[in-house]
Amino acid sequence: MSMRNILSSFTGKKAGRAFLLPAVIILLALTIFPFLFSLFLTFGKVSFLGGLQINYAGLKNWIRLFGDERFYNALSNTVLIAVIAVASEYVLGLGLVLLLSTKVKGSTFFRVLFFLPMMLTPIAVGYMWRMMFNPTRGVIDHVLPLLGLPVVGWLTEPKIVLYSIILTDIWQWTPFMILILFAGFQSIPPALLEAAKVDGASGWRLFREIIFPLLIPASVAAILLRTIEVLKIVDKIYILTGGGPGIYSESMTLFGYSLGLRAFDLAYGATIAFSLFATVLAISIIFLLITRRSQEITLE
């Protein structure tokens, strides 16, 4: 059979499948296999004696996880950071989009300025804020006494440290909300807004009944993407506090990194990683269900 005949036999669905095959193989090798292997690790005990050995350990790692005070601490820290940071970023982002959408002089300049923090790496942001939060040499604690305010242990006070981390996250990622919401705002037909204004809709009513409902799809996407990202937060915390003081700022990913890669307890590290995956999945599904329901109500 000549090459031409072989090629000509690959037509229609067959050819489609053949062309998809390399991509499927790469996906299986690089994504699905590591995912399933990590899942398998959560039920195993890893030993490197005489080569890599993984023995079945049943639910041992999961039982250990659910009895581990550090797990609950890391979970609650992570969820708290996600809820407050994403909510604040959304509210601020939405407000700034409304401001930027007005024909104010220099709005293009401010648009670029607002996007700058998002372009920095989280490690650089971590170091920058760590310097600013420094109690003896940082700019913030230098300025506070000049204003008659007390010096704050931004990264050393257990009750404050999470809010300091949230502040840095809001500073860096509010621009992301602006970016998505601004794109959503731009897609609202100007005629619709003009018509509403002609019908006598004021600023607040215009926002509540026209702009906000039309921004819901963009809002859902922005909030969901940010929530998934914040739930995996590690880099800024690693630089700012290392999870301290104590374990008051330890996030799930940092907890998993400490146990899995610093202590090299791979099976337990994988279990922590999967518990985070389950958390992200559950929160995403709940969020999508709620927003779908609210969209249905709005349409009704």
Place this chain on the structure above:
Amino acid sequence: MFKKTGKSKLLKEAAVIMLCAAVMLVGTLGSSLALAEKRFEGVEITVFTQTPPFIAKPVQMFRADWERETGGKVRLITAPWGELYPKMFSSFALGAKNYDIIIFPAAYLADFASNEFLAPLDSFIARDPKIDWGDILPVYREKISTYAGTIYAVTMDGDSHMFYYRRDAIENPEHQAKFKAKYGYDLAPPKTWVEVRDIAEFFNGWDWDGDGRKEYGVVEGMRKGAQGFWTFFSRSAAYTSIPGQAQGLFFDPETMKPLINDPGHVRALEDWIEMIEFGVPGMINMDNGEVRSVYAAGEAAMAIDWGDVGVVSDTDPGSTVKGKVGYSILPGTTKAWDYVKKSWVDFPGVNHAPYLAFGGWIGAIDAKSDNVEAAYDFLSFLGSPENSYICVTTPNTGFNPYRKSHFEKLAGWYGYGFVHPEDYLGAIEATIAHSNVQPDIRIPGAFRYFEALDAQLAMALAGAKTAKQALDGAAKEWEAITEDLGKEKQLKNYRASLGLPIE
């Protein structure tokens, strides 16, 4: 005439022949010498270590010289600190042969050597006069680079914690008078941790150096996930180590029971928690890198660190304390907990137990490497007395002195920028050569134990747990780790690491 001419011609011919012979001989010798020197022509060795500058810099400094001399090639691969252990371990365990040489923290040696990942180096060292093995100080030669009686690594760095104090603060007569009036004894470089506490309290929160800014008592690395647990052991070693007794710092060498919650450790942790009050604000979030810069900025009277505070204070152009720093062995205690008798032992003088925190960086060879000869040759070149002296007296190499010759030649230290190198080197030598010096933990899973302890220490420092609660928690976790790794095996490893009979 003929005779004369013939003789002259003969002489000329003989001279030409001899010249040719000489040229040929020199050529032959030269080419054979060249062949001998280019003994690793075409061989490429891969070195894996920490991201530059620290630790990788010496490889960068000397690889071109070695390549020129041997014809070999050195490929340098680096990774950040946190990725060193997993990458090294997985390469060895999976037989990937990713690296011929690893330059790594001595704390990993037991993990690697007990799993037979590393090539034994005894025979190489025995026939290598260039490395001058006897010049390396015994504690590094016999303990840090050795596991169960076999040499697995070439010492590259000497690491131990030492104590720093501000001479100008302590030697000030006005301060001395005020201190005596308040505490009832003379202000002097502290000999015990109790004195450290008093001096830290005395110098905390006022401008004692007249620079118009407030200074503080002490600066120590306490940050979670950094090097705080080493500072803790530096403080607890003297409370738990009795001269002549098998190490009481980590485990009971008879039973493998953790000793981490013994009263000696609890007392040390209580002392350490109290230091937060007398320390530079934010000390709880400082790693040792920040300790160095804070101390060099003149913010604290005392500090605990490896040799680096000394280096930064005297050689960094931004330092405000150049020439003002005093160095000493770690302070001690007047009592220590006897883990065998389960009681406190009082000492008539001071019990010092300097601690070889971390133990330094060492270089070893993958047992499965295809280029063991060339790899050893490069390690020997890098760690030779001459090259290692350049390393320990060059900024940003991260290497501290570990050879007798490093302490004897002061010229390089003055050239480095030290004002009182004899004091600096004297304190290091006193630490390393001390009869009660305590090596770091060197058993498989060392960093699992450290990680568990680190989290508990952080909770105690943050006030979430008492010292006792935190160390009880650490002991519980240490027992679980030991069980997980195999108690019998860990006991054998621990005894081997201490040089005790295994059976």
